[in-house]
Structure formats: C-alpha cells, structure tokens
Amino acid sequence: MTEITESLRILPPLDAVEFSASPSPMASLPARYFNRELSWLAFNQRVLAEATNEHYPLLERLRFLSISGNNLDEFLMVRVAGFAGQVRRQIEEISIDGQTPSQTLAAIHDKVIELEAIQQAAWKDLKTLLAEAGVRVVGDDKLDAGRETWLVDYFVESILPVITPQAIDPAHPFPFVTNQGIGVLFSLTREADDAPVMEMVLIPAALPRFVRIPGDEAAWISIEDLICRHAEVIFPGFHVHGHGVFRILRDSDIELEEDAEDLVRYYRTAIQRRRRGMVIVLQLQGKFDPAAEELLRTQLGLDKALIMKTEGLIGFSGLAAICDEDRPELKFEPYSPRYPERILEHDGDCFAAIREKDIVIQHPYESFEVVIDFLRQAARDPDVIAIKQTLYRAGKQSAVISALIQAAEAGKSVTAVVELKARFDEEQNLLWASQLERAGVQVIYGFVDWKTHAKVSMVVRREAEGYRTYCHFGTGNYHPITARIYTDLSYFTADPAFGRDVGRLFNFITGYVEPKGAELLAISPISLRARLYACIEAEIANARAGKPAQIWAKLNSLTDPALIDRLYAASSAGVEIYLVVRGICCLRPGIEGLSENIEVKSIIGRFLEHCRIWAFANDSELPNRDARVFITSADGMSRNLDRRVEVMVPIRTKTVHDQILSQVMLANLLDTEQSWLLSPDGTYARTPRGDTPFNVHRYFMTNPSLSGRGASLASGRKVPKLSLRRGNI
Structure with missing residues (x-):
C-alpha cells in the first residue's frame, strides 16, 4: 500500500487564507521587475556561452551554437514579431518594467x-x-x-x-x-x-x-x-x-x-x-x-x-x-538511461509495480520507455477498459500515438485531448488527430481560449476489487525524442483520490464541467494560483511566528507579476527562497527591503532542465519529510496560471517525496559546474566551481536515483546523501 506522509494530507484551506498586501514601498516601481524579453535574450546568451565552454567536446559546443541560433529564430518570429505588430498598430501597452x-x-x-x-x-x-x-x-x-x-x-x-x-x-x-x-x-x-x-x-x-x-x-x-x-x-x-x-x-x-x-x-x-x-x-x-x-x-x-x-x-x-x-x-560520451528496477522485479508489469507503491521516474536518467510501456500494456491488457490522454507535443514518430491507436483498435474506450495551439507543432498535431480519429479514438481539441498544457494519462482497469484508475503525471511532453535530453519527472500512482481528480480534469476539458471539489490536484486556471498563494502565505505566517520558513522552486520561467510580488512579500517577512529558473526570470533578487532573502540561479548544460517543482518548508528547514512538495506542468507565467489548463500534483508518498526534494531539487541547488547566478542588476555570472565542483547532470548519470530502485537499494550501491548549507548557490 502507498505510504503517505501525514502532514501532507491536508493543505491550507484556500478560503481561510488572508493574502498579504503590497510587499514593500517599491511595489509601485517598475524597477522591481526585469524586462521579460531582455531576460529571455540573457538566457539565450547563457546557451550561447556553452559554445565557448572548453570543458565540452567540440561538436557539442557547435551544437550549443546551433541551439542558440534556433532559439533566436523562434524568439524573433514570435515575440519580436508581436512587438513590431504593436508598434505598427500604435499600441502603447506598458510592460511590467515600464517600457512601451x-x-x-x-x-x-x-x-x-x-x-x-x-x-x-x-x-x-x-x-x-x-x-x-x-x-x-x-x-x-x-x-x-x-x-x-x-x-x-x-x-x-x-x-x-x-x-x-x-x-x-x-x-x-x-x-x-x-x-x-x-x-x-x-x-x-x-x-x-x-x-x-x-x-x-x-x-x-x-x-x-x-x-x-x-x-x-x-x-x-x-x-x-x-x-x-x-x-x-x-x-x-x-x-x-x-x-x-x-x-x-x-x-x-x-x-x-x-x-x-x-x-x-x-x-x-x-x-x-x-x-x-x-x-x-x-x-x-x-x-x-x-x-x-x-x-x-x-x-x-x-x-x-x-x-x-x-x-x-x-x-x-x-x-x-x-x-x-x-x-x-x-561528442559527449553516450549515455543509456536505466529502466526502473522495481518494474523489472514485477516482470515488466507496470500496473503491479504502481499498485504496490507510487513511482517517480526522472528523465532522461531513467528511460521514457517506461511511459510508453505503461500505455502499450494498457492497450494490450484485456482488463483495461478505458484510456484518457492529453497530447501537447508528441513528436513526429510517436510511440504514444501508436499505443493509443492500438488500444482503440482493440475495442477500448480511448480519449485523446490534442492541443492544436502548441506553437510550431500545430501541423503535426492536426496529422495525429486525423490518424487517431480514423482508428476510433475520441479526439477532443480542448478550449478555444485556453491551451491544454497539462501532461496526464489515466487508465481504468477492471480488477478483483472493482475498477482501479492508474494515473501518470508528467512535467514534460509525451515526446520520446525530447525525453532523451530534457530533464523531467514522470509520476505514476494508483491512489484513488488522484484517479477521481483526473476524471474531473478530463470532464472539465471534454465537457466544460468545472472540477469542483478536487481532493488533491490544483488545476489552472481555477485553483492552481490560489494553491500556490496559500502555500506561500503559510511560509510567511511561519516566518512571522519565528519558525523555519523556506521555499524552493524549480521552473523554466518566472514572469507573473502577482506571483513575483507574493515571493517578494515572503522575502520581506523573512522567508528564505531558493529559485532555480532556467530561462526567463523577471524577479529581481537581492534588493534590500524587497528580495534580500531570494537567490536565483539558472542551470545550462548537457541536458535541458525542464521539470517544475515547488517545495515549502512547513515548520522545519528544508529538506524535511513533512515539507509540502509539488510537481507541476505550469511555469510561473500569467499564461500558465490564467490561460492554460495545467495541474499541480502534491507528492505524498515518502520515497517519492524524498527523491524529488532531497535528491532532484537539492542536487539542482548544489550544482556549481553548470550554474549561473542572477545579480540584482540583471546580469548573470557563472557560479564559482569551488574546491569540490558539483555537476547535477553527472551526479544523476552516475548515481541512480531512489524511486524505482526496488530491492536493488538493499544490495546495491547507495545514493550519496546530499546536504545544503546557505551560500551553496
């Protein structure tokens, strides 16, 4: 049976939380935010800097130069084109940093x-x-x-x-x-x-x-x-x-x-x-x-x-x-991801392994093939009666699509939510939708105004005790190619509460039935923002009461002014905040009276950091077993919180909680070889390597993570214990 951390059963009731007022006298000044577009360009400059990194093989350095070029092309074709259009139409909308x-x-x-x-x-x-x-x-x-x-x-x-x-x-x-x-x-x-x-x-x-x-x-x-x-x-x-x-x-x-x-x-x-x-x-x-x-x-x-x-x-x-x-x-030395031992211990039966205990998989260190196998097994299993799946980006040669088609052709009820608004993947997604429909899959295109960005699968299976729902939550897309180079988390669970919530989520997307009474999931644009605010406010209350108060977060981008202001309020109250933001960050750290308790770093390296994690201390210094830990498909951007369907998933299983918080999150904070620190003036500088350099990618390539190890943990080499001291980032 799944082991649950007691303190994680109940989150602060959203309607009982009083949100803080403006964080500081600087709240009305545009200078408290960095320009979104210039922050993105600073990110691409960090990518470009890897082309000159003498620690990398030559063809990998060339690859980073190519990536920087591709990134810049997309930025120009979308973001710059948008601003040029505003100027042509004489739109004078002011950005968060006060610029026309x-x-x-x-x-x-x-x-x-x-x-x-x-x-x-x-x-x-x-x-x-x-x-x-x-x-x-x-x-x-x-x-x-x-x-x-x-x-x-x-x-x-x-x-x-x-x-x-x-x-x-x-x-x-x-x-x-x-x-x-x-x-x-x-x-x-x-x-x-x-x-x-x-x-x-x-x-x-x-x-x-x-x-x-x-x-x-x-x-x-x-x-x-x-x-x-x-x-x-x-x-x-x-x-x-x-x-x-x-x-x-x-x-x-x-x-x-x-x-x-x-x-x-x-x-x-x-x-x-x-x-x-x-x-x-x-x-x-x-x-x-x-x-x-x-x-x-x-x-x-x-x-x-x-x-x-x-x-x-x-x-x-x-x-x-x-x-x-x-x-x-x-080139980099080839790397072959491992397959979770615990699933192998069950002779490859994904359902049996998940039924025993929740599993988290960290890609690309652990194989994305387990996600494919989960769907393939569902397609073949005569006891599986229904599969529901969101598809944002699935790639050109998608084993996920093949599994869904196989399931439909086997007579199962299959529903696929295909997002047509996935930029630069619209044409491919139209093609997949057509193929799925021809196979008998019920294809849904979601909302007109909102993108469906959540990464969720659910499989309903007939078992001796009745129907059981197996769920997969991802921080990345169902894309076998990017899963080899993007760091993401895949979380598998058979927790009935999650199953009920995922059913509500799909009813919301397919039938506009608002998911009232969700037990565990926070869903944007309905409740995800409020859940984040409630957790931040709880840390503020702890800081004011003299208790340990900390927030760790790992995101791709942080641009939403209201969320940034909440973090400023937390910093002003004494909450220590460590942020790992790979790309755009509009939050200005290290400003006295506003953000002196916030440190921001960006990791650029062999793999593209992509998973989104939030951790809240909950009365004890991080990491601790009672911390509130979430994984999510959403970044800290207004579009993710207000104009997309996203999910934020609380992690309640102790082993999964330990891996995400004390391994994945902590290793990111400890990295010194691939990290850049954000200064109050908006510039980034490489982290000093120190006497004992730490490389988060090398660490996970050479030290298998905790979840999915099964019995191998008892006899095999232990995962090195990590520890954090203030000033490590």
Whole structure:
C-alpha cells in the first residue's frame, strides 16, 4: 500500500487564507521587475556561452551554437514579431518594467545585434578548432582534384535541377521568399551585349543546409556557398561580378480569432497564412550590393523589421547537420538511461509495480520507455477498459500515438485531448488527430481560449476489487525524442483520490464541467494560483511566528507579476527562497527591503532542465519529510496560471517525496559546474566551481536515483546523501 506522509494530507484551506498586501514601498516601481524579453535574450546568451565552454567536446559546443541560433529564430518570429505588430498598430501597452512596445523593440534589436556578433565570434573560433580536429567547413577554399570533381558532379546532378534562377526586372515579378528562406542575388553582365542583369536564386527548403563532401577527412559546405561556388554553371554566357546571400524571418505567431467556429479548419488555414507573415528580420551576408539591398527592402515590404548585416554565417540553426558527424571523440560520451528496477522485479508489469507503491521516474536518467510501456500494456491488457490522454507535443514518430491507436483498435474506450495551439507543432498535431480519429479514438481539441498544457494519462482497469484508475503525471511532453535530453519527472500512482481528480480534469476539458471539489490536484486556471498563494502565505505566517520558513522552486520561467510580488512579500517577512529558473526570470533578487532573502540561479548544460517543482518548508528547514512538495506542468507565467489548463500534483508518498526534494531539487541547488547566478542588476555570472565542483547532470548519470530502485537499494550501491548549507548557490 502507498505510504503517505501525514502532514501532507491536508493543505491550507484556500478560503481561510488572508493574502498579504503590497510587499514593500517599491511595489509601485517598475524597477522591481526585469524586462521579460531582455531576460529571455540573457538566457539565450547563457546557451550561447556553452559554445565557448572548453570543458565540452567540440561538436557539442557547435551544437550549443546551433541551439542558440534556433532559439533566436523562434524568439524573433514570435515575440519580436508581436512587438513590431504593436508598434505598427500604435499600441502603447506598458510592460511590467515600464517600457512601451517601441522602447522594448529598440532594446531587443540592440541586444539581438550584440548576440549575433557573439555568435559570429564563436563560429569563427569553432570553425578553426574543428578544422584542426579534422572537420572542415569550406567556403571558396581550394580543394583537391577529386573533391572538386565530386562537388561539380553533385551540383550538376543534385542541385541544379532543383534551383530556379530568376531575372529581377519588370518582366519578372519579385518572387515570394518563404519564412527562414535563404536566397542569393547575383550581379551579372550578359556577354552578348554587356547588359547588366540581376538574378535571384531562392534555395528550396528540401535541399540540405550543409553538404558533406566524401573523403576520410570530414569536409562540409553550406548550400549557399555551394551555389555561389558554381555560379558560372548556373549562368553560362554571363560574367559574374558578385553575389549577396540573404535570409528572412517572418511573423510566425498564430492569433486565434474569438469567433472561430471550427478549430481544425481555422488552424489549417492559419498555418498557411503564417508562411506568408510579415518579414520581421532581413539578414544580409557579405558586402551586399547597395542596389540589391534597396531592392530587397522595397520588395519585401519591410516595416519595423530588423536588418542585420554580417560578414559571417547566416542561419546558425543549420549547423546541427554538422553535429551529426561520426566523430565520437568530439561528442559527449553516450549515455543509456536505466529502466526502473522495481518494474523489472514485477516482470515488466507496470500496473503491479504502481499498485504496490507510487513511482517517480526522472528523465532522461531513467528511460521514457517506461511511459510508453505503461500505455502499450494498457492497450494490450484485456482488463483495461478505458484510456484518457492529453497530447501537447508528441513528436513526429510517436510511440504514444501508436499505443493509443492500438488500444482503440482493440475495442477500448480511448480519449485523446490534442492541443492544436502548441506553437510550431500545430501541423503535426492536426496529422495525429486525423490518424487517431480514423482508428476510433475520441479526439477532443480542448478550449478555444485556453491551451491544454497539462501532461496526464489515466487508465481504468477492471480488477478483483472493482475498477482501479492508474494515473501518470508528467512535467514534460509525451515526446520520446525530447525525453532523451530534457530533464523531467514522470509520476505514476494508483491512489484513488488522484484517479477521481483526473476524471474531473478530463470532464472539465471534454465537457466544460468545472472540477469542483478536487481532493488533491490544483488545476489552472481555477485553483492552481490560489494553491500556490496559500502555500506561500503559510511560509510567511511561519516566518512571522519565528519558525523555519523556506521555499524552493524549480521552473523554466518566472514572469507573473502577482506571483513575483507574493515571493517578494515572503522575502520581506523573512522567508528564505531558493529559485532555480532556467530561462526567463523577471524577479529581481537581492534588493534590500524587497528580495534580500531570494537567490536565483539558472542551470545550462548537457541536458535541458525542464521539470517544475515547488517545495515549502512547513515548520522545519528544508529538506524535511513533512515539507509540502509539488510537481507541476505550469511555469510561473500569467499564461500558465490564467490561460492554460495545467495541474499541480502534491507528492505524498515518502520515497517519492524524498527523491524529488532531497535528491532532484537539492542536487539542482548544489550544482556549481553548470550554474549561473542572477545579480540584482540583471546580469548573470557563472557560479564559482569551488574546491569540490558539483555537476547535477553527472551526479544523476552516475548515481541512480531512489524511486524505482526496488530491492536493488538493499544490495546495491547507495545514493550519496546530499546536504545544503546557505551560500551553496
């Protein structure tokens, strides 16, 4: 039977809590918050800094450069596009730091240009180091005869038939350039009559961004350099004077119209419209011809767009292709996640293991395959009668979708909540929804105004004692690929109270039946914010009573002003607060009278920190067995608390409670090798490594965590005990 910590049975009644007033005299000053967009750019700068981390293998450093490029592209296509739209429409909504959209946009543009310069410098260094290690990236470099011949043949056979040169003159309309599209403008003279000609070659998205040139020594060439290198082949009878490479980014956000009657039809058309969004960034490479630049400015209809000029590479996200080079010594040592021993002890029977005691799995150190097996077993088990599942991002090759289809085809009642509003996954989710419906799955698209972001599965099984509900709660998506690199928690339970609450949750999503009387779960946008506030207020009351009062939290982002103000109030009351916020953090720590008891760190490393955890001391110093511990799908953002369906799950089982609080959370606080500390002025600095450096990723790769160990804990190597002293972070 599941072991329950007594003090965790009852949380403070929400209607009995009096919330604190403004935290300090600074409460009305915008300076108490950092700018959200600039904080995100600071996060991406920390990601970019890993490209210069000498402790990492070269191809992993290149991967971080690629990730920083992809991150920046998405930021520009969504966030910057939004601000540009506000400026065009003369919307003067003030941000939480007191800036107008035009002021924010100007500050973003300055920072983006600064980041791009850092990217170029990192690329220049990495290119040299990679060449020394035998991985060359060539441009117009002279190659040996064999490779030169191969390049010409490859270009003629594989590239030339695909590209379409187009003259730019009154007889030829300016072509449409797709989002993230790359093109080359050539300045030519026709040899027959010495007439000047301008030609454009748009690079089809189907072509590889970088081409591997065969040979023992790795050599790669970008598609734009390959085309420029063979300009004479494209334009026989012309003299080539020069060329300029450009790239554009378009507004890629999808704004849902309030009167949308059919979400599926709306998103299918919206995806098409997104491909033709306004240009918000124009990148120019090399010594771009002024006339060609003016042509692009005019034809692309630039309005409030950012124009970036560089002598280096454009489109850093494309470097991911080179990271796949088969050079193991230039990459992280491969890591194979373990499968939970306790499930193996039950001969792989997930239901038997969960029935014995709740289990928490920490990905990627423990295999996501156990989540897949949970669903596969449910699909095959004749005693399972119903499966309900939320799907936010499931990936392109999803074993989760296959399991749900298998279950439906076996005659089980299967319900899937597919979120169409998952940005950049809308098209894939529409495809999954169609396949699920064809298999007989009841597909629900959730709310028009809110995204369903909760990560929940429930399986109803017929057993000797009656029907039993098995639940899975995740802090991350049901995505087998990202589960290999995102750190997330999967919590399995057969606790009947959780089963009843999850049933209420699905009825809320599928039938708009408000989940009144939830026993354990806090659900946004109904009760999650209030539950957090109640727990914070309880710590404030303890601090004022002279009792130990602490809050630990691990989040991806913290931007909600009201939640930040609650934490400020707690700090002012004497509550010690440790926050691990990987990305955006608008809270300003270390300000006397406001936040002197708050410390904030960000962890950037081999794995992407993604799980969300809250821990409240509850009368004793953390970590302690009576602490209130929660895992959640929600970040500390207004959208998560007010405009999304999220869940916050109290952890009541002692072993699970111990792993999450005394292992996962504590190890994050102790990390010194991958951590950055946030200063009151908004800058981040690497944590001093100290005499005994601690790496949270290495720790969990080499020390299996507590839950799911089963009998192996009795005979195997114990997990090292961690301890925290103030000042560790």
